[in-house]
Amino acid sequence: MKLLAIVGSPRLKGNTNYLVEQALKEAEKLGVQTAKIVLSQYQVNPCLGHDDCASFDSCRQKDDAGWILDKFCEADGVILATPVYWYNVSAQLKAFIDRNYFLYKHDQKYKARAVGVIVVAEKEGIEDTLHTLKQFIDGSFNVGEDRIFIACGYANKLGEVKNNLPLVEEARKLGRQMVESLKQGS
Numbered sequence: 049m050k051l052l053a054i055v056g057s058p059r060l061k062g063n064t065n066y067l068v069e070q071a072l073k074e075a076e077k078l079g080v081q082t083a084k085i086v087l088s089q090y091q092v093n094p095c096l097g098h099d100d101c102a103s104f105d106s107c108r109q110k111d112d113a114g115w116i117l118d119k120f121c122e123a124d125g126v127i128l129a130t131p132v133y134w135y136n137v138s139a140q141l142k143a144f145i146d147r148n149y150f151l152y153k154h155d156q157k158y159k160a161r162a163v164g165v166i167v168v169a170e171k172e173g174i175e176d177t178l179h180t181l182k183q184f185i186d187g188s189f190n191v192g193e194d195r196i197f198i199a200c201g202y203a204n205k206l207g208e209v210k211n212n213l214p215l216v217e218e219a220r221k222l223g224r225q226m227v228e229s230l231k232q233g234s
């Protein structure tokens with residue numbers, strides 16, 4: 049069983065990354081194989097918008113999105129994690145979400161049967177960000193509300209989230225719940 053986290057924060061020692069690590073550690077304790085991809089460490093270009101994906105066998109963009117999307121499609125569970133940037137997901141995560149359009153146009157199925165969402169803001173914009181992520185999840189994954197797990201809350205300075213113990217616990221719980229959900233089968 050594989051759980052893959054896609055991280056939209058460029059701050060490796062930042063709040064989003066910390067919460068993702070907490071969630072993945074809990075999942076590992078329950079025997080699940082985990083992986084984390086921090087998008088800023090790779091080249092994931094924005095969608096070119098030609099809207100002609102269906103006529104090509106592979107995306108016109110030649111960057112890291114191809115193999116990341118392969119892993120994303122094959123994972124049993126995925127976590128989408130982002131800081132709030134201007135009331136929405138970070139540009140890194142938005143570029144990745146847009147690049148899923150190629151798969152959408154090829155009617156590609158995603159294997160994941162549980163989806164986690166981790167969102168951190170300084171003070172506002174979480175609801176708007178969750179709305180964007182929910183739209184993407186609903187349009188891409190065949191999962192009901194009971195298989196979408198959310199951990200969101202507030203922190204700002206680098207690593208400050210470590211002091212937000214309820215949020216840290218929420219992230220750990222998200223990791224456990226995703227594994228439990230996956231073990232229940234589809």
Ligand SMILES: Cc1cc2nc3c(=O)[nH]c(=O)nc-3n(C[C@H](O)[C@H](O)[C@H](O)COP(=O)(O)O)c2cc1C
Pocket residue numbers: 057058059061062063064065130131132133134135136168169170171172173203204205206207
């Ligand atoms: C470009 C940018 C835009 C931001 N926009 C918002 C925002 O709209 N609302 C908010 O509450 N915090 C906003 N923040 C603050 C971050 O969400 C906050 O610092 C968060 O903890 C960063 O997470 P990270 O440590 O994982 O990078 C913004 C930060 C940056 C750099």
